[in-house]
Every structure is written in C-alpha cells, then in structure tokens.
Amino acid sequence: MSSVVVVGSQWGDEGKGKIVDLLTNYADYIVRFQGGNNAGHTLVVDGQQFIFHLIPSGILYADKMCLIGNGVIVDPGVLLEELDKLKTQGLEVTADRLLISDKAHLIMPYHGMVDRAREASLSSGEKIGTTGRGIGPCYTDKVGRSGIRMGDLLDPELFKEKLVVAVEEKNFLLDKKYGADPVEVDHIYGTFMDYAEQLASFIGDVSVLLDEGRRAGKNILFEGAQGTQLDIDHGTYPFVTSSNTIAGNACSGSGFGPTHIDAVIGIMKAYTTRVGSGPFPTELFDATGEQLQEKGCEFGATTGRRRRCGWLDGVVARDAVRLNGLTGIALTKLDVLSGQPIIRVASSYELHGKKVSAMPSNIKDAAAVTPIYQDLEGWKDDIDTVQEFDALPQQAKDYLKWIEEYTETPVDIVSVGPDREKTLLLNNPFEK
Ligand code: GDP
Numbered sequence: 001m002s003s004v005v006v007v008g009s010q011w012g013d014e015g016k017g018k019i020v021d022l023l024t025n026y027a028d029y030i031v032r033f034q035g036g037n038n039a040g041h042t043l044v045v046d047g048q049q050f051i052f053h054l055i056p057s058g059i060l061y062a063d064k065m066c067l068i069g070n071g072v073i074v075d076p077g078v079l080l081e082e083l084d085k086l087k088t089q090g091l092e093v094t095a096d097r098l099l100i101s102d103k104a105h106l107i108m109p110y111h112g113m114v115d116r117a118r119e120a121s122l123s124s125g126e127k128i129g130t131t132g133r134g135i136g137p138c139y140t141d142k143v144g145r146s147g148i149r150m151g152d153l154l155d156p157e158l159f160k161e162k163l164v165v166a167v168e169e170k171n172f173l174l175d176k177k178y179g180a181d182p183v184e185v186d187h188i189y190g191t192f193m194d195y196a197e198q199l200a201s202f203i204g205d206v207s208v209l210l211d212e213g214r215r216a217g218k219n220i221l222f223e224g225a226q227g228t229q230l231d232i233d234h235g236t237y238p239f240v241t242s243s244n245t246i247a248g249n250a251c252s253g254s255g256f257g258p259t260h261i262d263a264v265i266g267i268m269k270a271y272t273t274r275v276g277s278g279p280f281p282t283e284l285f286d287a288t289g290e291q292l293q294e295k296g297c298e299f300g301a302t303t304g305r306r307r308r309c310g311w312l313d314g315v316v317a318r319d320a321v322r323l324n325g326l327t328g329i330a331l332t333k334l335d336v337l338s339g340q341p342i343i344r345v346a347s348s349y350e351l352h353g354k355k356v357s358a359m360p361s362n363i364k365d366a367a368a369v370t371p372i373y374q375d376l377e378g379w380k381d382d383i384d385t386v387q388e389f390d391a392l393p394q395q396a397k398d399y400l401k402w403i404e405e406y407t408e409t410p411v412d413i414v415s416v417g418p419d420r421e422k423t424l425l426l427n428n429p430f431e432k
Pocket residue numbers: 008012013014015016017018039040041042043044296297300301332333334335336415416417418
C-alpha cells in the first residue's frame with residue numbers, strides 16, 4: 001500500500017496529466033487537492049487526446065475511484081460539461097467512480113466576473129494574466145469566510161441565505177468599482193439548484209473515504225495542479241495562482257495525514273514554460289525559444305495562450321526539491337530538445353553582483369536576476385520511439401545525470417512523447 005503525490009515543479013503544464021494517467025495504472029484512488037478549472041491536464045491514449053480541468057486524470061481507467069478534495073474549488077457548470085463530454089466519448093461517470101468533497105468551495109458566476117473585471121482594470125505591468133476562471137476571487141471568499149461550499153447545494157435554504165449576502169457584496173464591487181452589470185440572486189439560485197440535482201449523488205466526505213481506503217490497503221495518487229513557482233506562498237508572488245500548489249497541500253486539501261505519504265514526484269519539463277505574466281529568468285526571446293514553442297506545441301490547454309519558453313532552470317528545480325520534499329523527478333518532453341546542438345541549464349543566478357541560489361521573494365529581484373548557464377552537448381536524432389533507457393543517446397543520458405546530480409534527486413520517469421506508451425518508467429514510485 002502506498003500514497004504518492006505528483007506536483008508540478010515549475011510554472012505548470014509540465015505534463016502532470018500524462019504522468020498521472022500513467023501512474024493511475026498502479027493506483028486505486030486518484031485525488032485532486034487544490035486549484036480549479038484553471039488547470040488543463042492533457043492525456044493522449046491510443047492517439048486520442050483528452051483535456052481535463054477538474055476531473056482527476058485517472059478517470060479513463062474504468063475501475064478507479066476519482067476524488068475531488070476540499071482544497072479544490074469547483075465550478076459545477078464546468079464539471080457537468082466535463083462529465084457530458086466524457087459521456088459522448090463513451091465513458092459514463094457514475095457516483096461510484098467520482099466523489100466530490102462537501103467542503104470544496106463553489107466558483108460562483110460573480111467570481112469569474114470579478115476576476116476578469118479586475119484584470120481588465122490593471123495596467124499592463126500589473127496584470128497577472130489569470131485564466132479568468134474566478135480562481136482568485138473564489139479563494140478570497142473561502143479565506144474571508146464568506147464562501148459557499150458543495151455541501152451547501154444540498155441545503156437550499158442555507159445556500160440561498162449565503163447567496164443573498166454574497167450577491168449584495170459582489171454587486172457593490174461590480175457596479176461601483178468596475179462599472180459592470182450586476183448579478184441576480186434568483187437567476188443564480190435557479191441555475192445552482194439545477195446543478196444540485198445533477199451532482200447530489202457525487203457529494204460526500206473525501207477524507208473519510210481516503211482513510212477507509214488507506215486502512216484497506218488501497219494505493220492513493222494525489223494529482224497536483226499548477227506548479228511550485230505558482231504557489232501562493234512560495235511562488236513568484238503576486239504572479240501566482242491563489243492556492244498552495246506544493247505537496248504539503250495534498251494533505252490539507254484532501255483531509256489526509258502527512259505521515260501516510262510515501263513518495264513525492266515532481267513533474268519537470270526538460271525545458272521551462274510559463275503562461276501568464278511574471279518573472280521567468282531563463283526565458284528565451286530568440287529563434288531557440290520559438291523552436292521549443294513550436295516543437296513542444298506550447299499552447300495553454302485551458303486558455304489556448306502561447307506559452308513563453310526557455311531553458312531548464314536548475315534554481316527552480318532545486319526550489320521544487322526543497323519545497324515539496326521530492327523523492328523523485330519525472331522528466332517530460334525530453335524529445336523536444338532533440339536537434340539542439342547545445343542545451344543550456346541555469347545553475348544559479350546573479351543579482352547585483354552576488355550569486356543567488358533560490359528564487360528571490362522580492363518580485364523586483366526575481367525579475368532582475370541573470371541566469372548563470374552551463375552548456376551541455378545536445379543530440380541530433382529524434383528519441384520519441386525510444387523504449388528503454390539504454391537506447392537514449394549518450395548526451396541525453398548525460399543531461400539526465402546532470403539533473404540528478406544537481407538536484408540530488410533521482411529521475412524516476414522519462415517521457416519522450418505525449419502518448420501513454422512513450423514513457424520510460426525507471427523506478428515505479430508505487431513499488432519503492
Ligand atoms: P499539465 O497541465 O502539467 O498536465 O500539462 P499540459 O497538459 O497542460 O501540457 C503538457 C503538454 O505536453 C500536453 O499537450 C501533453 O500532451 C504534452 N506532453 C506531455 N509529455 C510529453 C512528452 O514527453 N513529449 C511531448 N512532445 N509532449 C508531451
């Protein structure tokens with residue numbers, strides 16, 4: 001019996017969906033613990049692409065239980081759309097396959113409106129570049145103790161009481177601050193009571209089910225969203241998302257004790273991407289950056305935005321090891337680097353003449369650091385058909401070795417293509 005946490009090591013989109021889908025083979029329960037439908041996790045199975053925003057990426061295996069923990073924020077309309085889409089693809093998700101925590105907060109229509117109105121009101125240097133899905137405003141209400149939760153859908157009177165208070169406050173903000181149209185209690189109430197009817201059977205106590213599962217010897221896989229540098233506390237604040245994305249939150253975001261976690265795998269892209277604004281020390285503005293963007297098909301899975309691209313950042317990698325307590329790394333998109341004559345890796349930063357070896361917390365400093373690079377030799381041939389470690393070119397092996405030595409963390413998984421099969425599972429975290 002094992003419990004494994006998977007998190008993003010950089011700024012999101014590292015390939016978490018693909019690796020979670022792969023590891024689901026060894027798990028019984030798959031759990032989302034933070035974020036909402038700002039996430040976009042892509043899986044490719046037998047050439048068919050699936051993108052999940054809310055439902056855990058384990059859903060494609062018919063006999064596995066998927067859970068949405070209390071730390072997730074749920075837009076019920078998006079969840080129902082995702083369930084409907086799966087149905088059209090031949091997969092009917094029933095309540096014995098999906099459980100949503102009654103403590104998970106609801107993303108309400110006014111959250112998205114405030115998110116978008118706020119972004120629009122900021123100057124270009126201030127814009128976060130959010131996904132516009134209402135993430136910040138929803139977590140703000142949660143922490144401000146005025147949020148509405150999944151469980152409230154099952155108590156129409158309580159739901160309405162909370163809604164009336166929230167709408168009064170949000171309409172003041174929308175009208176007076178942003179000059180936007182107000183929202184109506186009755187309209188939202190009607191829509192959400194319809195959602196309640198469709199989702200009631202999926203709502204329950206995630207923590208209790210996880211505990212029962214653990215006691216019964218089930219393997220549990222926790223699926224992180226976003227990435228370490230987008231963490232609300234430890235990321236490049238304020239250019240971050242509004243939840244803790246690091247592994248510690250797998251416990252608080254699902255109601256699972258930290259002493260029961262056995263392994264933490266950091267998903268790391270072989271180079272770096274970022275979507276949205278904020279510091280990105282190894283960002284490339286030249287032809288190499290464009291090559292990575294094109295070859296890696298680096299467009300956001302949620303918003304379709306072009307992802308900014310750059311070299312692998314060892315400082316970010318070490319931050320990820322420290323903040324998450326990584327026991328292993330899953331290195332993805334190694335195939336995208338094929339054909340680069342030289343592969344650069346940042347091994348530290350320089351700031352005002354001094355060496356820096358962790359991301360500075362001051363946002364101006366984070367934007368001002370200059371990466372110090374080491375150059376490694378690249379390889380020519382494509383590697384996307386490679387099925388075992390020994391068949392990798394020596395330069396690719398050296399690249400993996402550099403990462404292992406620099407981060408003092410083993411590379412347990414290497415991914416050489418989007419498909420489930422294009423993966424080298426060197427050490428299975430469920431079998432350690
Ligand atoms: P996530 O948010 O971390 O799950 O990542 P995304 O799904 O947003 O973005 C990762 C993208 O890279 C998706 O389009 C995946 O299909 C793709 N991908 C994952 N692993 C690999 C890989 O090893 N090689 C290539 N070429 N593509 C990959």
